[in-house]
Amino acid sequence: MDFALSPQHEIFRRTVAEFVEKEVMPCVPDMEARGEWNVDLFRRMGELGYFGLRYPEQYGGAAADSIMFAIFLEEMARGYMSLAAAAMMQCLMGTNFIYRFGTEEQRERLLVPAIRGEKIGTIAMTEPGAGSDLGAITTNAIRDGDDYVIDGNKTWITSATRADFFTVAAKTNPDPKAGFKGIDMFLVEKGTPGLSVGKKISKVGVVASETSEITLRQVRVPKENLFGGKEGFGFAALREMLNEIRVMTGALGLGLARAARDESIKYTQQRMAFGRKIGDFQAIQHKLADIETEIELARLMVYYGAWRIDQKLPCNKEAAIAKLYATEAGVKAADEATRIFGAYGMAMEMTPQRLFRDGRFLLYGGGTSEILRNIIAKEIGM
Numbered sequence: 001m002d003f004a005l006s007p008q009h010e011i012f013r014r015t016v017a018e019f020v021e022k023e024v025m026p027c028v029p030d031m032e033a034r035g036e037w038n039v040d041l042f043r044r045m046g047e048l049g050y051f052g053l054r055y056p057e058q059y060g061g062a063a064a065d066s067i068m069f070a071i072f073l074e075e076m077a078r079g080y081m082s083l084a085a086a087a088m089m090q091c092l093m094g095t096n097f098i099y100r101f102g103t104e105e106q107r108e109r110l111l112v113p114a115i116r117g118e119k120i121g122t123i124a125m126t127e128p129g130a131g132s133d134l135g136a137i138t139t140n141a142i143r144d145g146d147d148y149v150i151d152g153n154k155t156w157i158t159s160a161t162r163a164d165f166f167t168v169a170a171k172t173n174p175d176p177k178a179g180f181k182g183i184d185m186f187l188v189e190k191g192t193p194g195l196s197v198g199k200k201i202s203k204v205g206v207v208a209s210e211t212s213e214i215t216l217r218q219v220r221v222p223k224e225n226l227f228g229g230k231e232g233f234g235f236a237a238l239r240e241m242l243n244e245i246r247v248m249t250g251a252l253g254l255g256l257a258r259a260a261r262d263e264s265i266k267y268t269q270q271r272m273a274f275g276r277k278i279g280d281f282q283a284i285q286h287k288l289a290d291i292e293t294e295i296e297l298a299r300l301m302v303y304y305g306a307w308r309i310d311q312k313l314p315c316n317k318e319a320a321i322a323k324l325y326a327t328e329a330g331v332k333a334a335d336e337a338t339r340i341f342g343a344y345g346m347a348m349e350m351t352p353q354r355l356f357r358d359g360r361f362l363l364y365g366g367g368t369s370e371i372l373r374n375i376i377a378k379e380i381g382m
Contacts, residue, residue, distance in 0.1 A: 020079035046117015077255025082208035094121030135179030205357035253330035
């Protein structure tokens with residue numbers, strides 16, 4: 001087992017970190033105030049090749065490994081979680097099905113410009129009554145000649161107001177007993193009759209990563225828009241992708257924890273109390289030592305999960321552990337940062353309150369901590 005970082009990984013980290021510090025961080029106050037990410041920044045990320053990290057060179061990608069992708073998301077989350085969330089959607093969930101199961105025409109027309117940052121993709125799975133229990137979705141897709149007709153409602157859809165295409169989860173098998181196995185995935189493009197995007201959902205955190213509801217009413221798509229080309233295929237494809245989603249969400253948690261640590265250290269060297277820097281007090285040092293310990297443990301779990309994905313090894317347990325530990329560590333570190341800052345931790349002009357708010361987002365996508373514990377327990381034979 002060897003997942004040590006290569007010199008190329010470290011060079012890439014420094015490159016992304018520099019981009020985040022010079023181009024992303026100065027824009028954070030404006031993006032927070034506007035409640036939307038910067039379009040020019042998003043396109044700049046496409047120009048730099050970040051959206052194509054996971055994809056082959058023939059489509060404009062970099063053919064990088066999963067550890068490289070995790071590093072990218074970690075550094076982005078260290079800078080600004082809202083933009084990191086939008087980037088992860090663009091790099092992974094929003095484009096993965098087109099790359100793996102779409103037609104060559106769909107790849108050239110949608111994936112290639114998405115890698116350049118010229119088109120935006122997203123995935124539509126969650127419904128008002130079906131989040132963790134994905135098998136309970138009610139959106140259905142019925143075959144009608146050479147088409148499928150899709151009806152349903154989706155919610156919490158990232159970048160929906162900006163998306164050019166959607167990967168939509170729908171039931172092709174109406175039997176309630178089919179559950180998760182009755183789900184398939186469909187390509188639905190912006191402008192398709194019957195597809196409408198609702199208002200943005202106002203959130204406490206990741207405010208610049210826009211999320212909305214979408215409605216599908218008699219949305220007709222050609223049979224070629226069924227990813228995988230046959231019904232009953234979506235379950236296995238989605239399950240395989242979930243492991244990558246979990247590992248990469250863990251990378252976001254790792255980045256958040258690092259941001260909380262960095263802000264805390266900087267503050268403890270400036271803030272004076274009782275004639276001393278508060279960083280000189282053992283109680284503060286212990287808090288920072290605990291944060292650092294959890295960062296290092298989370299890093300090992302995330303990179304190990306990414307390595308197993310690259311080696312095509314089973315990683316249901318490892319992905320669940322990486323997501324569970326790293327996201328909880330990120331949330332805990334953000335909470336501790338607000339405590340270290342004291343009353344200033346509640347000030348909107350200070351960073352810790354944003355980290356505290358943004359961290360909540362990590363606890364839901366890719367499986368709640370409770371669902372992940374169920375998965376881990378099952379994997380060890382419980």
